[in-house]
Every structure is written in structure tokens, then in C-alpha cells.
Amino acid sequence: MSQAAMAIHKENPNVLVLISGLNFDTELQFLKRKPLNINIGNKLVYETHLYSWTGIGTLKLKDIWIKQPLNRICALSIRGLDSSAGFLTMGENAAPLIFTEFGFDQTGVSIQDNRFLTCLQTYLAGRDMDWGLWAFQGGYYVRGGDVHVDETFGVLNSDWNHLRYPNFTDKFQLLQMKIQDPTSKAGNANIMYYPLSGQCTKVNQKNELELGTCEKNHHNR
Incomplete structure (x- = not known):
């Protein structure tokens, strides 16, 4: 990983070098034991992914978002998130961390996803982190052999002419600002x-x- 980062930086010192985690880019805690220890100036950036079902830290069950009080689960989740990735933004060798992929069921019917999103919003706003949302498209022409498949995580509806989640603009307004x-x-x-x-x-x-x-x-x- 260190060699790859240095090779990219040597080829073009002007680009950012993104370092991904393990287990579908949800775990970066291995860097506590073996940090990269490379010097490429301010071009080093870490990235992570997160969904309600991937879990945060030791919390791996999606249903935990409805089986226990939200404040308790959110506090434990944020603690686990700092342990798995957020720690990279702290200390002497702090570096930027981007949530390059997260998503939720934008039909609004998933209580688990709704609660997960509220908790994650708190984290992203509090740390003023950059992020990328899965997904924009309202569906697929062909997916898995099926035609005209709906994408319930899509920002657009299945007709691609309206927002799928009615409160989307308000919900993400602060997260799009530099705080x-x-x-x-x-x-x-x-x-x-x-x-x-x-x-x-x-x-x-x-x-x-x-x-x-x-x-x-x-x-x-």
C-alpha cells in the first residue's frame, strides 16, 4: 500500500492519493498497528464506506437500529466509527477522511436506514467531512438480467424526473456547506x-x- 501511494505521488505529485480500507472499505484500524509512514505532503487522504447493515465497530446487525434506543446505539456507533476510521483525523499525523460511499433506502420505508442516516448526519456535520452518496440514478436499464430495475437508494425516482426522498434538499443542506x-x-x-x-x-x-x-x-x- 505504501509503495503504491508513493508510486502515484511520484508519477503526479499534484493529485490526491486515496487510501481505502479492508472489508468493503469499512475497516482502517489495521493502520493503528502498522501506519503507512509515508511523506507525500498534504496529498494523503483516507476513504471509508458505510451502510446500516455493514455495522460500525462491533455493531454488525442492521436490526440493532430498531431494537435499542437510538441515542444509545448512535453513541456506540460513533465510538466504533472513530475506532475503525475516524482516528485517522486525530493526533500529530492527522489526515483527511472522506466518506466516499454511504446510502440509505430513499423510499423512506426503512426505519433502520432512517435512524442510521440521522446518526451519520450528526457525525458528518460535527466533523465537517466530505462525502459521496450512493446513488444518483433512479434505476437501471438492465441489472442482473432484469429490465428496468428500480434503485431504491437512488436520489431520483424510477422515472428520473423527481427526487425520490421528498425531504432530500433540507436533509442534506448543512452537509453540503463548509462548516x-x-x-x-x-x-x-x-x-x-x-x-x-x-x-x-x-x-x-x-x-x-x-x-x-x-x-x-x-x-x-
Whole structure:
């Protein structure tokens, strides 16, 4: 892995070098025992994948999201996620980590996926991480020998003309913003984020708290 990273960097020192994990790119904890120890400047980036059924840390069952209290499972999941991948963003040799693939059933019928997504949103927003969502397409012309197969994880519906998940725009609004900017000279600010809806709290003209767009709540911190 180290040799491959160095070979890519030598060929083109301007590109980012992404390091993937094991077990469908869900486990990077082996790097605790044997770190890469390579010097390619700020071009080293790690990536990981995550779904409700892949588990986080020692939590491997999808049904655990409905069998135990969400706050408890989310806290344990975040702890496991830091153990398997998030640790790479901490310490003296911290490096960027991108969630290059995660997804959920965008029909909204999976309680497990809905709860998993809410927990993951909290993690991504809190760390201001970049991410990639599976998938955009509403379906497939041919898949597995079948014709016109629906993709329930797709952003678009099966006709490719509307969002499959009605709350998609609000749900992901804060995750598409730059929340933390290390080059900013602005003062710190806190954001009260409600991941279930994707909205942020704000004070209205009556000096009351209410949920709304995160745009005006967007501050560097």
C-alpha cells in the first residue's frame, strides 16, 4: 500500500492519493498497528464506506437500529466509527477522511436506514467531512438480467424526473456547506442542528427559537 501511494505521488505529485480500507472499505484500524509512514505532503487522504447493515465497530446487525434506543446505539456507533476510521483525523499525523460511499433506502420505508442516516448526519456535520452518496440514478436499464430495475437508494425516482426522498434538499443542506475553515479569521460560532429534518435553529423576530434553513446559521468555527 505504501509503495503504491508513493508510486502515484511520484508519477503526479499534484493529485490526491486515496487510501481505502479492508472489508468493503469499512475497516482502517489495521493502520493503528502498522501506519503507512509515508511523506507525500498534504496529498494523503483516507476513504471509508458505510451502510446500516455493514455495522460500525462491533455493531454488525442492521436490526440493532430498531431494537435499542437510538441515542444509545448512535453513541456506540460513533465510538466504533472513530475506532475503525475516524482516528485517522486525530493526533500529530492527522489526515483527511472522506466518506466516499454511504446510502440509505430513499423510499423512506426503512426505519433502520432512517435512524442510521440521522446518526451519520450528526457525525458528518460535527466533523465537517466530505462525502459521496450512493446513488444518483433512479434505476437501471438492465441489472442482473432484469429490465428496468428500480434503485431504491437512488436520489431520483424510477422515472428520473423527481427526487425520490421528498425531504432530500433540507436533509442534506448543512452537509453540503463548509462548516469549519482552518484559514478563516472569523470568530467561533455554534450551530444548533436538528438532523432528523436537516434544519437548524434560529431566532425569529419574536425572539423565539424555530427550525429553518441552515444558510443564515452558517458560520466558520
